Amino acid sequence: MESLHKNKTWDLMKLPKDKKTGYSQISGVDFIDVFSPVVKHSLIRALLGIVAMHDLELEQLDVKTTFLRGELEEDIYMQQPEGFTVSEKEDYVCLLKKSLYGLKQSPRQWYKRFDSFMTSHDFKRNSFDSCVFLKKNSDSSFVYLLLYVDDMLIAAKDKGEIRKVKAQLSEEFEMKDLGPAKKILGMEILRDRKTSKLYLSQKGYIEKVLCRFNMQSAKPVSTPLAAYFRLSSSLRLNTCHMFHTLVQWDLSCMLWFVHVQIYHMQSVQLADIWRISFGRTEDGVIGYVDADFAGDLDRRRPLTGYVFTIRGCAISWKATLQTTVALSTTKAEYMAITEACKEAIWFKGLFSELNEDLQINTVFCDSQSAIFLTKDQMFHKRTKHIDVRYHFIRDIIAHGDTVVSKISTHENPADMMTKSLSITKFEYCSNLVGVHC
Template structure:
């Protein structure tokens, strides 16, 4: 470590301090903490998940599991047996200084509510979003809107400041702070704003007034939907199975004409994984754009299936629904001709996965594909329908 300011030794200013232990706040501290915690958990006969190294689990004698999820120094423990939970808490408290906050009601800004009688659990970020709105001056007098981004927003790099006056004005605007705050909500519990946040985040390096208007529109949408979150509930018919939906918007980016990939996976009626992102290359057709989106969705499906397998949840295959018949045909058939031979070979691995039967790619109507809202602004009626399909509703 570099010598602290005010404690440098004369004649040895270029020397450094050798640390006997890692200090809080240094770059290597999180890694050293994780290594120590990992050694402890492995020593307690817990298994680290191969698909998420911050998930630990152990199979009990009655066939059930106990799980521990770690995020830096925050933990969640889940098990059907209260005795096993208390035993793990005792082991942890003997090894580390810790606080037992009891039943999980809030973690990382997410509020957890349970209805054990109805078999429901919900996640939302109502208090966090209220703080964000207050911080950036969005009060009760502001007018809420019904969708995260309206179709009339045609954002592009051409909206960036062109004069010194515009640059000076935007320098006073907390654009990056607002987008970062919205991005955290989007990652945790708000897939409904994924597409809108994805678009405005592309211009964080040089935002203009038009971009700022779009960000304020998202805040106005949040103002009217602070109590919206994710709802999970037991389903005795379909069980706790992962189901995926994928879609693509062809050449929606006005700057480089790249397409947008959108997918969402749900379990127990609520979304657990979602994404809205620009594709890495320009697609030359809607089929190619959809095919590239399917590839990204199937990679996520493989990961989710492996994680569930670690959790002891057996699922023979994951259903992934796509509304493009041509992309499904291309994925299921070893066809090479003039229109597809240029597609990068890394996208064709999807064919092998489908042949193995781990992933089933199925056709779904565009009207019933909730991933549609992750690729482009949609009408209010379609937007609400997409939210209903994957269990995004008022929960707190």
């Protein structure tokens, strides 16, 4: 209540005759738009890669009572909170001036206010991610700010520039200075400035989840799945009881756990805890892509897998079933290349706006026939069944925006995104993208 009054969240007044209070918001009346962006996880990792490359300072801030900061654009009336009715104004209602926790538009209104503040202080919003802000200093250095709801990461070459930004933010919002960044969204940030290394780990969160499911004594394994293991819906009959039990726990936590430990309730095992290692290698941004033909045993759809690295460290990856069935391995690889190149184009624009000279023109694939297919129209008769949206890769290749190059299957780290591997191959692929135990 102190925060609500301090932020002047409402005005007390008589309820107008044509208005009413209520617990349910009506679309078009009590709210219009509710979408609010949050920074992408891949961009957080990209920034950490930049921090490690240039040995930047990295600090963290938290906004107190975030959703009470947004300015409301609709007239919303509510009853006075129970137990806090103003004496002699018991029949008055609250006309909300600021957003409240629970209002559908609160996240959006908070972001709009923060965005307005940042742009008024000479920060430029990144057009490839609306939660990334960039400011150029007089000495041509840059300050980067990433926003995830109420969590902020600030990176700059000089601590003095970070202090200036903190002071500006504190004048406008009630902030909590967390000092050097240690954790963001459950990911622990560890730095070794002497060796120019930065590590990203989820060890603490994984251990917390294991305790919640009483699996803290589970036996670790070296790979998520054995190389011979294949999953299908027929295995679900053996997992119904286990699934029903786990649903009684926190659902979102359970889903995250199952996703991380690889795709299926029956196959959940505790793999050794690994971490991403960012450093100062010579490589720029490189993409790797692979596909597993008819890997889905139920509908025979292929699996697309790709991973992008910055200076040899993974910043973005994906493993997902394709939306259609492919008629050959070449077609499956071709569609996977298209998905990877879309990500490459996004990164290319992103780094350009972040003033980072990181060329991302090459995506490596281990299928020579699929690479030929991206360059030549001669296969038209055999590819006319492929959705038009996948053929845009040919225009991208023709204009020189992206180059798809051949790589040996044995050297392609994306192989671990599409199939179960032996321990030796799995560790080798992981090491190629800077993921170590």
